[in-house]
Amino acid sequence: MLFRRTPTALPPGSHDLAVSLALATLPRPLIAGLLRRMTRALPRRYPKLATRLAELEGKRLLIAPAELSYAFLLDFPGGKLAIGLLDPEQAPATDAQMRGPLRLFYDLVRGGRDGDALFFSRELAVTGDMAAAVMLRNAMDGAGVDLFAEFLDLPGPLGPVARGAGALADRCAGILLAPLAGRTARLEADLAALRADVRRLKETAPKPRPKPAAAIAAALGMKP
């Protein structure tokens, strides 16, 4: 019953399960090999990416998804992206560090969510050289690169391993999550209506003024 095909296809966003499963279960050397193949193919598939990444030459960035036992080390020799795996506890000095749930990085990389909004909401933590982090985001986003799609679409003998894990994950997710998705959508709609009500109420209430500094108050002859 569990492995029965779902009657309707899941939306493309569910591929994060495929990637999560592949990244969490495949042996680390296999993932490192897949990443090497993927990054080698990028300049051919996105010829303008190197121009945008060239400014990052000499920088090293750490991406540490919370659920994984390893982190990704990104560097940019000659404007080409290289991704290595390492233990986050033994990471070398890096220029910028990004930490958050794997799902978030998945959405971010494939342009499915707004990086600024994720950062403002505190879901994504960025420390270190902000210019390097911003440049990486803008370069990848600006070239329209979807690294996870590249990962799942790898040609050769290793690609089917990742895709197979993904297909299984999609089927499981369809059975487990489809009923929840409908309920979540209804709850989100209710929440949106409530927020709109609260906002209207807030707007009709006068805004408190910030307390003036005592020195300014005294200079203006105001009573504190």
Place this chain on the structure above:
Amino acid sequence: MIPEIVAPGGTPAALVAAIDAGADTVYCGFRDATNARNYPGLNFTAADLQEGIAYAHARGRKVNVAINTYASAGNTRTWYDAIDTAAALGADAVIMADIALLDYTARHHPNLRRHLSVQAGAATVASMEYYYEFFGISRMILPRMFTLDEIAELKARAPVEIECFIFGSLSPMTEGRCSLSAYATGRSPNLCGVCSPAEFVRYDTVDGELLCRLGDFAINAFEPGEAAGYPTVCKGRYIAGDADPAYIFEEPECLNAAEYIGALRRAGICAFKIEGRQRGRFYVAEVVSAFRELIDAEARGEALTHHAGTLERLRRLAEGGEETRGAYRKGWR
């Protein structure tokens, strides 16, 4: 007439996302100090722009090029070259603030539409007439400082088209004249095209709070779980004397004037501008598609209260998670 949506295209992918989401026009800039969003990794080479214009024109849309910083003394060539390139590639308009650039364009490319940037800070009918008579501007982008009533009055007397901001980050109402970033970092949006440059930004966790700094200045500290913001100087939370920390200049809010779409259209606004060339392609696609839905709905006579889900999508993209109606409704007066 339904006002056009003028969407931000910080990168080639964002331009495509904006067009696909229903933008009528995309505005973008070159990868240098000639435009006011000169951030790392953003913007267009000449080849990128050529492709972007071809993509837009093939779909009946337009591309405007922002050359809206002030040329540095003794180095106007970079700015003139940007104008020549935009003209040669078939841009539909150039957006400018500097009178030297307006003059150059009027003389060398008289058929290229000239839009007056918000950076010019033109805030009176007299200033609009000046730019129209001397430099032949076709359109001006209104500084974010007018009420709805003032906009209607301006439009009735303006000799040019008027475009106004509908969504996005806000700056203090002294556009083109703000020196806060220059004071803190030596670089300003007016001359260098960048406000509060990322290379001066640092985020650190101190005693459980997220402390953000710009150069030597602490700009804000956020408690765990509190929505954070980019350390733009005007949106910092400061301690003045012995008062509690407060947003002295501006709160980190996002302009959302969706509820004024009808009022602005009736006032004669020809275009709604969305801020955010520094944001990613997801943001652009989300905001443009939301406003495409809302503007078309308003034109059909539908109430926007029937589009609560779309308004909520916009709120999620707001800087600091908070929205404001900006100066369109000046509650503090």
